[in-house]
Amino acid sequence: MARTLMILNGPNLNLLGTREPEIYGHETLADIEAMCAKTAREHGLTIDFRQSNHEGELIDWVQEARNGFAAIIINPAAYTHTSIALHDALKAVSIPVIEVHISDPKSREAFRHVSYVEPAAARSIAGKGAAGYAEAVAVAAKLI
Template sequence: MKRPLIAVLNGPNLNMLGLRQPEIYGHATLDDVEQVCIQAAERLDVAIDFRQTNGEGELVSWVQECRGRASGIVINPAAYGHTSIALLDALHAVDLPIIEVHISNIHRREPFRHHTYVSQVASGVICGLGIRGYAHALQAMADIIEDEG
């Protein structure tokens, strides 16, 4: 039987993990995040498509590609979560379960980070758990897929 596919999509500046503001985001790199996701996917018997982009349009296109292809989306929209109505519209259009992830606790940061458009469409939001949040998000998504299956 084919394993369900979960798209793990990452927005701008996450390619700078480990270098950018380690006091907020830690010293783990995006490669470390991908390894956490690969290990979680193997344990959960799901497939993942792990991607990162700095481009809003590319992220929107990747979300759109998920319709009919993926069983769910785990997304760290980064700054686009706070600014992108285009991303929100794309997530609405795909009609898939969505888990939003943020490495830092956005609610303990600047007020403009407390709100995300993605949260309006997400089944759940995980923030402040560092890169371990991705493993929790994949577990939650696998549970949602199983419950819907």
């Protein structure tokens, strides 16, 4: 059985640590990757951690995850609210999907209240800061 989690990060998450720290905190994406790797090791797992600003690349990676990965953890960022294509790709995989958000989109602007990813996910974690990623890894470990 596959023991690697694919962790995908959407647009602008490469700017974490400097982008609106009052909303997203001061942790960088590299900090989050290190936290995920540590949590995964504690559960006997490994990670493949990626970020893209391009919707099509994220979809390609979701499709890639169908073969050889145990689960997908995804912070689709703004694509959460716009990408039916990402929703469809996630629905096509037969491995657990966990949606994660640093902030809580449902407590922000009205246009962020709808998630096209949530119906395709086994679990959604939001509003817990960077620590939400570690929780997502632990949830994935239980689901696989």
